[in-house]
Amino acid sequence: MISRLACLMCLIFALSMPGAGFAQQTLSLDGTLIQGGFAKGTVPPGSQVRYDDHDVIVGSDGRFLIGFHRDEPAETVLTVILPDGSEQRYPMNIQPREYDIQRLNGLPEEKVTPPQDVLDRIAAEAAKVRAARAQNSAETWYDSGWIWPARGPITGVFGSQRILNGEPRQPHYGVDVAAPEGSPVVAPADGVVTLLEPDLYFSGGTLMIDHGRGLASTFLHMKSFSVTLGxxxxxxxxxxxxxTTGRSTGPHLDWRINWFESRLDATLFVGPMPKDF
Ligand SMILES: [Zn+2]
Structure with a gap:
């Protein structure tokens, strides 16, 4: 009992510092415990992991990955069920962030407040995107590491609260990279193509890559694709x-990362844009 208490204290201590590494017998966790961030962990092989209401995919080697939504609560719980059935609960402190407010004006009004007859189309498209996101592999293709899929000035950041033509709308979940129309887009990490839609209402040419274990990249407003589904x-x-397809004010790549339905900050995976783009 004493050792377990001590371990819990270590964990709380380690988790209070974003970016801290931490290792002990049952659980090791390494990552940035901040809204939009992610952490990689290890548990004894054969254990199960739950994070809030997610059943986390755990490899036969005991490795797993979890992500923290834009609006992740400050206090969450990670539960490890060991092969002997015993359960350990680890409280986690997720650091909150302050998000920018981004005002975009001059958008076509039907792209801000779609007419009723377009809402069915939007709902059907959202279901397609969710279905693509749901097909996640147990592979760890993300082990390739990350590079920027396009290079250029950053014109939009993760999490911004958006005011479109003066009306508050969904936050912006992607990072926007301005680049000339027709510039190449490359895979930021290994994976499998799970969605190719040339003309979605909001996101235009939309491509999704499954990087494994619930982690997926989505690329919006693309002009063309050079890969096939699967x-x-x-x-x-x-x-x-x-x-600059869909709801867009100029050529750019909008790159977003999901962990299942949680929206993560792509820049926390790839690091800052190189200065010499
Ligand atoms: Zn964007």
Missing amino acids: QKVKQGDEIGTVG
């Missing part, structure tokens, strides 16, 4: 080109 891609492979 194709395995390696980091750096060209997947298509930058465009």
